[in-house]
Amino acid sequence: MSLWTAGEAATATGGDASADFTATGVSIDTRTLQPGDLFVALKAERDGHDFVAKAFEAGAAAALVTHRPDDVPATAPLVIVPDVLQALEALGRAARARTRARVLGITGSVGKTSAKEMARTVLSAQGRTHAAEASYNNHWGVPLTLARMPADAEFAVIEIGMNAPGEIEPLAKMARPHVGLITTIAAAHLEAFGSLEGIATEKASIFEGLEEGGTAIFDGDLPVSQLQRIEGPAGTAGGPVLRFGTDASCHFRLRDVRLAEGRTIAQADTPAGPLTYKLDTAGRHFAMNSLGVLAAVEALGGDLVRAAMDLSRWEPPAGRGTLETVVLDPANRGEALSLLDDAFNANPASLAAALEVLASYTPTDGVGRTVKGRRVAILGDMLELGSDEMDLHAAVADDPFMADIHLVHCAGPRMRALYDALPDEKRGQWAETADDLTANPSRLVDAGDVVLVKGSKGSLVSRVVDAIRKLGHRDAL
The missing domain is CATH 3.90.190.20 (Mur ligase, C-terminal domain)
Known part of the structure; x- marks a missing residue:
């Protein structure tokens, strides 16, 4: 299935296409590149332009570059742009603009990737679902995930992370989620923020990217000093604001969690009524994440009960329990x-x-x-x-x-x-x-x-x- 044609990529990025092509995917790494991918020559530890020839040898349909590398034939299909990262961002924004998918954006100090994979698991049973690979949640991971999104996706799950202040908001505005979910606030990257309240402020900036009328969802068990940093931004989109957790004020309230030999049984009260469901993995934190995901599924217009049943099919990503x-x-x-x-x-x-x-x-x-x-x-x-x-x-x-x-x-x-x-x-x-x-x-x-x-x-x-x-x-x- 076509993902990007030469004309579409050139229009999206403002670049010049040297030849016609049709790309079926987008890649930034020749080690995982698939035939038909558009290779994006980012500059990181190494300059991606050094690998363009190798990308074509691996079957790349075209390459997104600032110039034609010396070892690449003049006939090679290229999209030439002033800045490759900015072009990737533009490609991501264009993919987001053309899709009718309902988009879920997820951030949090702990549990982002697990929650993303839970959402992928349960939403995939309810419609064509696109989600980030691994922990692709930074300044290149978010636009790459968006650029890879098929135009006919029905749901999209975008993970958004940060290492320093000011990183989440521009990524959230690029993703434009209909639902934003903060899993929780914890002492991660504390060195860069100085306090948990500072982390809460940064995480809450995901709601600055919500579509008008979008739903904000967050951990309702957080201390008041952190909730105060979240509640204001949560209401900026003018849509529903939902809490999940064990507190009596939570709209999705976890009533009981039992861990036993690799399994978790959770009982929760929801706006749709009580739910009892199973995770085939042990972890109170996984139960809490799953409750936030269920709130997000309902906010996206999905089937809550079916999603709760399908959570038993989720497995934690490698290295995460x-x-x-x-x-x-x-x-x-x-x-x-x-x-x-x-x-x-x-x-x-x-x-x-x-x-x-x-x-x-x-x-x-x-x-x-x-x-x-x-x-x-x-x-x-x-x-x-x-x-x-x-x-x-x-x-x-x-x-x-x-x-x-x-x-x-x-x-x-x-x-x-x-x-x-x-x-x-x-x-x-x-x-x-x-x-x-x-x-x-x-x-x-x-x-x-x-x-x-x-x-x-x-x-x-x-x-x-x-x-x-x-x-x-x-x-x-």
């Missing part, structure tokens, strides 16, 4: 451990949620060296927390679910603060880096254990996940 079995001895099925890979990112709120999930699992006794199965947490540094980072790490020792954790291994200078705050019987190993823990992973875990690995992406604690997987034969649960 996925559960798998690592079989240590294939000759003896009992010699295995359960691995919770939550190593993509971390902040105090998401770590607290992960510890509750770990506490909900029952280890297996009698199959390992230690005889008793254990709940084991392997934790890497939480980054970008600002001047209070050491106190925030040490405070994890006081988490109520830490009482159910048998052993904690820590990696990184910040996690040393937690390690020192733990009681002696919970202390496992501490290492300066995650790589230091990978040298002998069999000393960290044992058969029968349930193991959580979590840390900020920059802590590289995902390498511990890989080391544990290599201990045996991995089976997905």
